[in-house]
Amino acid sequence: xxxxxxxxxxxxxxxxxxxxxxxxxxxxxxxxxxxxxxxxxxxxxxxxxxxxxxxxxxxxxxxxxxxxxxxxxxxxxxxxxxxxxxxxxxxxxxxxxxxxxxxxxxxxxx
Amino acid sequence: xxxxxxxxxxxxxxxxxxxxxxxxxxxxxxxxxxxxxxxxxxxxxxxxxxxxxxxxxxxxxxxxxxxxxxxxxxxxxxxxxxxxxxxxxxxxxxxxxxxxxxxxxxxxxxxxxxxxxxxxxxxxxxxxxxxxxxxxxxxxxxxxxxxxxxxxxxxxxxxxxxxxxxxxxxxxx
Numbered sequence: 304x305x306x307x308x309x310x311x312x313x314x315x316x317x318x319x320x321x322x323x324x325x326x327x328x329x330x331x332x333x334x335x336x337x338x339x340x341x342x343x344x345x346x347x348x349x350x351x352x353x354x355x356x357x358x359x360x361x362x363x364x365x366x367x368x369x370x371x372x373x374x375x376x377x378x379x380x381x382x383x384x385x386x387x388x389x390x391x392x393x394x395x396x397x398x399x400x401x402x403x404x405x406x407x408x409x410x411x412x413x
Numbered sequence: 414x415x416x417x418x419x420x421x422x423x424x425x426x427x428x429x430x431x432x433x434x435x436x437x438x439x440x441x442x443x444x445x446x447x448x449x450x451x452x453x454x455x456x457x458x459x460x461x462x463x464x465x466x467x468x469x470x471x472x473x474x475x476x477x478x479x480x481x482x483x484x485x486x487x488x489x490x491x492x493x494x495x496x497x498x499x500x501x502x503x504x505x506x507x508x509x510x511x512x513x514x515x516x517x518x519x520x521x522x523x524x525x526x527x528x529x530x531x532x533x534x535x536x537x538x539x540x541x542x543x544x545x546x547x548x549x550x551x552x553x554x555x556x557x558x559x560x561x562x563x564x565x566x567x568x569x570x571x572x573x574x575x576x577x578x579x580x581x582x583x584x585x586x
Binding site for chain 1: 424425426427428429430539541556565568569571572573575576584
């Protein structure tokens with residue numbers, strides 16, 4: 304059981320075509336059973352289950368019980384955290400680089 | 414199967430692990446001095462007993478952003494009623510967004526916060542929002558309107574909450 308989800312787990316979980324495919328299917332229609340998801344893949348139920356478990360350990364999928372069925376939900380929070388932690392940072396860097404350039408150019412004006 | 418799958422598709426589930434106590438997470442959700450510091454930044458007022466009211470107010474920033482676009486923004490953004498308040502473990506409430514005419518006409522939805530202490534001083538927060546009959550609110554909460562200035566929805570709010578509780582600073586610094 305992983306307690307604090309680190310970025311490594313999320314990146315590793317995303318570094319697989321089948322798992323990205325599963326996340327895309329859940330994005331289209333959330334709250335699905337293993338059987339339902341397995342029907343979209345040319346793969347054994349066991350294989351799909353293994354991929355779902357990796358996604359769940361990375362906190363990208365959260366399961367909930369509804370009566371006797373287990374439903375899989377896409378959890379976008381870890382992707383959001385990567386966005387906020389990494390992508391925003393570099394976007395801001397670009398913005399500040401442009402601002403520096405602007406200041407520099409304005410200073411050079413006669 | 415088809416009967417079951419229709420309403421489930423309208424439920425959104427979010428989970429975040431936070432290095433903080435369950436009480437700190439509970440306070441951040443239910444106390445106005447905390448709700449002003451992350452996410453949409455509006456003041457949240459809870460009367461934490463079954464039947465008590467929840468009121469989520471619009472922040473000054475939201476009002477200014479609305480005014481700049483010529484859209485009137487009401488004082489009350491969200492209204493709701495407490496169904497269950499078991500501090501610091503579980504909060505169940507109804508939730509109805511008044512911010513936009515497109516959401517004001519929609520049904521009251523059901524929102525559940527589950528807060529669990531995990532080993533190592535980590536708290537697991539799971540948010541389940543049952544959004545039957547509220548497709549416009551569902552779109553906003555899924556972050557679909559972020560580039561139009563509607564904020565990033567629940568994943569944005571929870572990511573900011575985690576940042577605030579772990580570092581003392583939200584994502585806006």
